[in-house]
Amino acid sequence: MKKDYSFQKKNTLFFILLIFLIPILSYSQDNSVCLGCHDDPDISMEKNGKQIPLQVKKYTLPRSVHKDIKCIDCHKGYNPDEIPHKEGAQPVNCMISCHKEPFKNHLFHPRMMNANGMSGSVDINCKGCHRYHDVMSPKDPRNPMHFVNSTQFCGDCHKSQQQDHIQSEHYIEVQQNNPNAPTCVFCHQNPITKGYPLDRAQLKVNQEKLCLHCHLKGQGAQSQFAKTLVAYNQSVHGQAILRGNKNAAVCVDCHGSHKLQRASVPTSTINRFNIANLCGKCHKDVSMEYLQSTHGLALQKKSPDSPNCTYCHGEHNIQKLPDVPPRVFEETHIRHSTYVRNKMVFCIACHADAKLMAKYGIATVQKAHDWLPNKAVHWEAVRCVDCHSSYAPPNLSHLILPPEKTVKKCEQCHAKNSILITKLYKHEKRLSREKYGFINGTILSDAYVIGTTRNIVLDTISVIVFVLTIGGVLIHGSLRFLSKKKKGKM
C-alpha cells in the first residue's frame, strides 16, 4: 500500500512558515523592541522649539497597572522603522479604547462629565493625576491616590482644604489606617459640591445624608460617634432643610467641611468658647446680644461654667433637661412642670446650686428673690428672662443683664404705660410681620394691649358726654318737630 505523504508535507511547510512568521508578526508588538531605544536617558525630540524627553524606564511599565499592555496598544499606528513613528501623532487618549466612561470612577471631579481627558486643567485631564507610564491601582498603598495618601495628593491643588483636613478627626482615623475613615474621594464621590448641577438645598440634603450615613445607625439609632444626633431630623434645622430651605444649617455648616475637630479641641468650631460665634454666622443679632450678656461676657473671660447657645437650645435638638435637685422645688414651691414649660429649668439648674453660685459670689435663686411678694404666683406667670433680659428688639431673652440692671420695681410690670409693655407690643408686631410677611403681618396682627386705653375717669366722662350728646340731639330734634307742627297749625 502506497502511503499518501501529501498531507504531512503541507503541515510541515505550514509550521516552517509559521516559525519564520511569528517573529515577523510579533516584531512590532514587543515592548522590549520599543524600549531598545526609549530606555536611553538621552532620547528626546524637539517640539515647538522645546526638547521633550522620550525616555521610558525599563521597569516603569511592568510595575504599573498597565504591565500587560503593549506600547502600541496606546501609541496606535506607530511605525518603528520611521522617525517620527507617525505623522501628526496625537497624545494618547485613555478614553478612546479602554476607559470609555471615566466619570463613573471620578465623581469627585464633576467637571469631568464633559471632559475629553486630553486637555484642560488637571482635574479633567487623565494624565494630570494618573501621570504617564507609572499608572498604579488606587488600591496599591504605594499609589499617591491611595486613600491613605489622598489628602497629600489632592492637597497639591486643594491646599487650604488639605490644611484643614490634616487637623481633622477624620484624618487622625486615616493615619491610623482605619479602612472606614473618610478620605477626600470617599466624601467627594457623592454629589455634595457646587460642581454638580443641583440646587443648593439639594446639595445640602446630600451633605447631610452623607454624614448621617456613618454617624447615625439608621433612623432613630444613635451611633458611637454622636450621642445627641438621634433627633436631628426633628430639629429646627433638620425640618428647615427638609422643607427645602437652602439656608438651613446642615452638619458641615457647624462642624466644618474639612476641619472637623472634636469639641474639646480649642480651635474647633464647636468648642464651647466658639459656639456663640458659630451660631452667630446665621443668628447674628442673637449672637451679638448673647456676647454682650452677662453670660457672654463671662464666657469670653473663659469661665468654664457660663452657659452658651447649646446649653439651652441643645446640640442636635436634644434638650436633655438639666438635673435640678428636688430640694429646689420644695424650697421655692414651684412645680417642676412650670420650670420645664417656662424653660426656667435651664436657669435654675445653675442658679440654685449654692456651691456654684458661691464660686462667683452670686446669690442663689431663692435668696435673690426673698424680696418678691406672692412668689408662687410670680413663678407661675413670669419667666426668668422676663425680668433678667433687656427686652431690646429683636429678641427678648438673650441679653441677660447683671443683677443691678434687672426689673425689680413693681410698676415696671404692673402699669399699662410700662416700658416693658411697650417693648413687648413692639416685639409682637415685629414677630407678626416676620411670621406672616409684611402686608399680612400688619393687617392680621392681633397684637393689642387690652385695656391700654381704659381709664375709669376718662371712660366715665366719655359715656356721660356721649349720653348728653345723644340726649341733646333727641331734645333738639323733638323741639324742632313740635315747633314746626305748631307753626303748621297756625
Add this chain to the structure above:
Amino acid sequence: MAKLYLYPVWLRLWHWVNAFLFIVLITSGISLHYSATSSLFLPFNVAIVAHNIAGILLSINFVYYVILNVETGNYRYYLPTAKNFVRNMLLQTRYYVWGVFRGEPHPFETSRKEKFNPLQKLTYFGIMFFMMPMIVVTGWLLMFPELAPDEIAGMGGVWPMAVVHAAVGFFLSLFMFGHIYLATHGDTVGSNFKAMFTGWHIHEGHDDEHGPDDQHFDDYDYYQSL
C-alpha cells in the same frame, strides 16, 4: 328755586367712603376699647382685623382727600373767616338754639362762595386738618410701634399714642352724630342727604342754576377766585 352743584363726584365719593369707614372704625374701636371686660359689637379677633383694614383704607382716603383739595382749591371753603368771627359764630349758635324753633331763615345761606356756615367751617377745619391727621398718624404708629419712641416722659412710648388715638376717635364719633343730626337742618330733613348723593344743593326762593356744565365751575381758576 336755587340749584347749586356744590359737591363734585370726587368729593361725594370720598364722603361716603369716609362715612362707611367711620362706622366700621367706631364699632370696632369701641369693641377693642372694652375688650378686657366685655365683647361689645364685635369679638376681639374680628374687631382688630376690621380696625386695621378700615384704618389703612381711611388713611388712603384721607390722602386722596388732601390731594384733591389742594388740586381743586376746595380747601378754601374750610378756612374760617377772621372778619366778624365772633359775631358770625354767635349768629349761627343763636339760630340753632333759638331761630330754628321759630322758623327763622338760616343766617348764612349756602352759596357757591360759601358752602359752609361759620360753625361748620370751624368744626370741619379742626376735624379735617387737625383731628384726622392726629388719628391717622397715631394709628400708623400703633401699627408700626417700632417707629414710636421707646419712652415718653418716663412712660412707655406706645401708651400715649393709644390714649391720644382713643380720645381723638371719641371726639370724631361725637362729631359724626352731630354731623348727621345737623344735616337734617336743610329745607327738608332729607334734602342735605339727597344733595350729598346727587351733588346738587337745592334751596327754595331763588331762580338760579349753576351746574357742572357752568363755565369755570370746576376750574381751578374758579376756586382760586374764592
